[in-house]
Amino acid sequence: MDVIATAGHVDHGKSALVRALTGMEPDRWAEERRRGLTIDLGFAWTTLPSGRRLAVVDVPGHERFVGNMLAGVGSVPAALVVVAADDGWSAQTAEHVAVLDALGVRHALLAVTKSDLADPAPVLADVRERLAATSMGEVPGVAVSSVTGAGVPELTAALERLLAELPAPDAAAPVRLWIDRAFTITGAGTVVTGTLAAGTVAAGDRFVLGDREVGVRGVQSLGEPVDRAPATARVAVNLRGVAVEDLSRGDALLTPGAYRLTDVVDVTLDAAPEDQLPAEPVVHVGSATVGARLRPLDGAALRLRLTRPLPLRIGDRLLLRDPGARRVLGADVRDVDPPELRRRGAARQRGADLVAQPGGDAGAAADLARRRIVRAADFAAMGWPVPVGATQQGTWLLAPGLADELGARVPDVVARYRRLRPLEPGPPAEVVRRALDLPDADLVAGLVREPLLLREGRVVDGSADLPPAVQKAVDEIRARLVLDPFAAPEAPDLVAAGLGVRELAAAVRSGQLVKVGEGVFLTPEVEGVARNRLATIAQPFTLSQARQAWGTSRRVAVPLMEWLDARGVTERLPDNSRRLR
Structure with missing residues (x-):
C-alpha cells in the first residue's frame, strides 16, 4: 500500500x-x-x-x-x-x-x-x-x-x-505508530488509527503505549481485516488493555525496548536562523504536538525541553512552529540523551560538536566515544547502529579501543591493592569497577588480561606469590604434610610459624592449603590420598575404621570425613557408616 x-x-x-x-x-x-x-x-x-x-x-x-x-x-x-x-x-x-x-x-x-x-x-x-x-x-x-x-x-x-519512485519502507523495522484517531467499536473495544511508516503490525503483537503494555486484538487496513499490515499502510488497530479515554492524538504504539522516551533533545536546523527564534515554540512530530522551551546552543544547534516526553530517535525530523508569526522551521534530532551543560562555554562547544557530528556509522562511533560505555539496547533505541570496532560486553557497549585502554589499567589497580593488602590475592571486582569508573561490575570480566584472572569475585594474579615470610611458613607446613598427609599442625604450631587467621586464609586462596575444618589445614592433595586409603578397607566403613586407615586423630578425622562427604567423595548412610561414591 x-x-x-x-x-x-x-x-x-x-x-x-x-x-x-x-x-x-x-x-x-x-x-x-x-x-x-x-x-x-x-x-x-x-x-x-x-x-x-x-x-x-x-x-x-x-x-x-x-x-x-x-x-x-x-x-x-x-x-x-x-x-x-x-x-x-x-x-x-x-x-x-x-x-x-x-x-x-x-x-x-x-x-x-x-x-x-x-x-x-x-x-x-x-x-x-x-x-x-x-x-x-x-x-x-x-x-x-x-x-x-x-x-x-x-x-x-x-x-x-x-x-x-518512493523508497521502499523497512517492514522489519521497529514499530512507531503515531495515533491520529482513537475510538470505540461496540463488541470490539478500543481502536486506534495511524499511518504505519515502518515495521509491521499483526494480531497478537504486544506494544508499549505510554507507561503500559497493550496487546493487538485485530488489525484492519483500508476497511478490511488483515492478519498483518506491513509499512507503508493506513491501519486501524484494535487494542486490548487500554481504554479510549486514556488515549489521545499524538500517543504512539511502540515496539517494546526499541524507543526511549525523552523530554530533552538536541537538534540542528537546516541553517542558522536569520532572526530571533521563539522561546517557546510548538513542536510537531508524527501526529504529536507538544510545547517546548528553546535554548540556542551555537549557530544552527538548539536544545529543546519538551512539556511531555516523546519517543524520539536520532535522525527524526521535527517541525518547530511559532503560532504567532505563522513561521515553521525544520530540525533534525541529533541527540535524545544529551549531556548537561554546566561549564562556561559548554553550550557553544556542544553546538559546534553537533553541527560537526557526522551521521551513520561515523556519527555512532563519535557519540559512543563521548559516552564511552552505554547499554547496547539504549544505544540502539537512540537510533544509532553499532559502530565498527565497538566492544559488546554482556548488555554493555564500549567505545572502540576503550576495552584495551581500560584493560591496560587493571594490573596497576591489582598491584596497588596488593601493596596495601599483601595477604589478599587481589581486589574484589567492585573495587576494580570503582577504580575504572565503570557503570557495572559485570564489565570487569571482559577487561582482565593474562596473567590476571577473575576468581571467586576477585581479580587475582595467577603468578603472584604470598609475601616471603608467609610463603616460607607455608612451605614448611607443606613439607611436613608430604611426610604425613593427615598430620594437620596444631594451633600453637601455626601461631609459632607466624600463620594467623589472615595468613592461613591467604594460603587457602592461593591454593596451597585447604581448610577441611575449623583450625584444620591440609594440602589439596589430601583428597586423593584419603580416597585411596579408604578404597583399601571394606565398604561400608565406620569413622573409626577411616581414622585408622588414615592414621590420624579424631581432631582431623571428623572434619576431614565431613569435608569428603560435602565434596561427594564419600556418602553417609542411615546407620552413620560411610562408603565411597
Whole structure:
C-alpha cells in the first residue's frame, strides 16, 4: 500500500479531488459536510489501474486547523499539493508548502483544481516554480476538474509514477505508530488509527503505549481485516488493555525496548536562523504536538525541553512552529540523551560538536566515544547502529579501543591493592569497577588480561606469590604434610610459624592449603590420598575404621570425613557408616 497526504489552501478543492480519485467521502463529520469545510483529518482509499492500493489523508486547509494538518502529514512519505486555478497561490498554500519543506518531504505532485473555472496554465507555472525552491524540487503538475472529471485520468497516471519512485519502507523495522484517531467499536473495544511508516503490525503483537503494555486484538487496513499490515499502510488497530479515554492524538504504539522516551533533545536546523527564534515554540512530530522551551546552543544547534516526553530517535525530523508569526522551521534530532551543560562555554562547544557530528556509522562511533560505555539496547533505541570496532560486553557497549585502554589499567589497580593488602590475592571486582569508573561490575570480566584472572569475585594474579615470610611458613607446613598427609599442625604450631587467621586464609586462596575444618589445614592433595586409603578397607566403613586407615586423630578425622562427604567423595548412610561414591 502507498499513502499520500493532501496539502493546500482552504476551499481549493482538496476533498472534492479526493472524492473524484477514490469515490469516497473523506470528510468524516456531518458538520464538515454541512459547512463544506474540512476541520479534521479525512481518509479515503482506492485501487489504481496498476493494482496499487493508495490511501489518501485529506487535511484541513483553514489556518485555524493547521495543527490537524500537521498531524496528517507527519508520517506520510509523499504529498499531493492542491491549488485552485481561479485563486492561485494563497496564504495557506504558502503555509502548507512551508510545512512540507520543513519536514523535508521530497516526493510530491501538484494538482491545479477548478480548471473548468479558469486557465490552469499560469497557476501551474507559478506554483511549480515556487515548489522548485523547496525540498520537493521539480514537481510534476496536472490540471484537473473534480466537477467535469477532466484531468483525473492524467492525475491518476501521475500518481502511479510518483508512487513508483518512493523508497521502499523497512517492514522489519521497529514499530512507531503515531495515533491520529482513537475510538470505540461496540463488541470490539478500543481502536486506534495511524499511518504505519515502518515495521509491521499483526494480531497478537504486544506494544508499549505510554507507561503500559497493550496487546493487538485485530488489525484492519483500508476497511478490511488483515492478519498483518506491513509499512507503508493506513491501519486501524484494535487494542486490548487500554481504554479510549486514556488515549489521545499524538500517543504512539511502540515496539517494546526499541524507543526511549525523552523530554530533552538536541537538534540542528537546516541553517542558522536569520532572526530571533521563539522561546517557546510548538513542536510537531508524527501526529504529536507538544510545547517546548528553546535554548540556542551555537549557530544552527538548539536544545529543546519538551512539556511531555516523546519517543524520539536520532535522525527524526521535527517541525518547530511559532503560532504567532505563522513561521515553521525544520530540525533534525541529533541527540535524545544529551549531556548537561554546566561549564562556561559548554553550550557553544556542544553546538559546534553537533553541527560537526557526522551521521551513520561515523556519527555512532563519535557519540559512543563521548559516552564511552552505554547499554547496547539504549544505544540502539537512540537510533544509532553499532559502530565498527565497538566492544559488546554482556548488555554493555564500549567505545572502540576503550576495552584495551581500560584493560591496560587493571594490573596497576591489582598491584596497588596488593601493596596495601599483601595477604589478599587481589581486589574484589567492585573495587576494580570503582577504580575504572565503570557503570557495572559485570564489565570487569571482559577487561582482565593474562596473567590476571577473575576468581571467586576477585581479580587475582595467577603468578603472584604470598609475601616471603608467609610463603616460607607455608612451605614448611607443606613439607611436613608430604611426610604425613593427615598430620594437620596444631594451633600453637601455626601461631609459632607466624600463620594467623589472615595468613592461613591467604594460603587457602592461593591454593596451597585447604581448610577441611575449623583450625584444620591440609594440602589439596589430601583428597586423593584419603580416597585411596579408604578404597583399601571394606565398604561400608565406620569413622573409626577411616581414622585408622588414615592414621590420624579424631581432631582431623571428623572434619576431614565431613569435608569428603560435602565434596561427594564419600556418602553417609542411615546407620552413620560411610562408603565411597
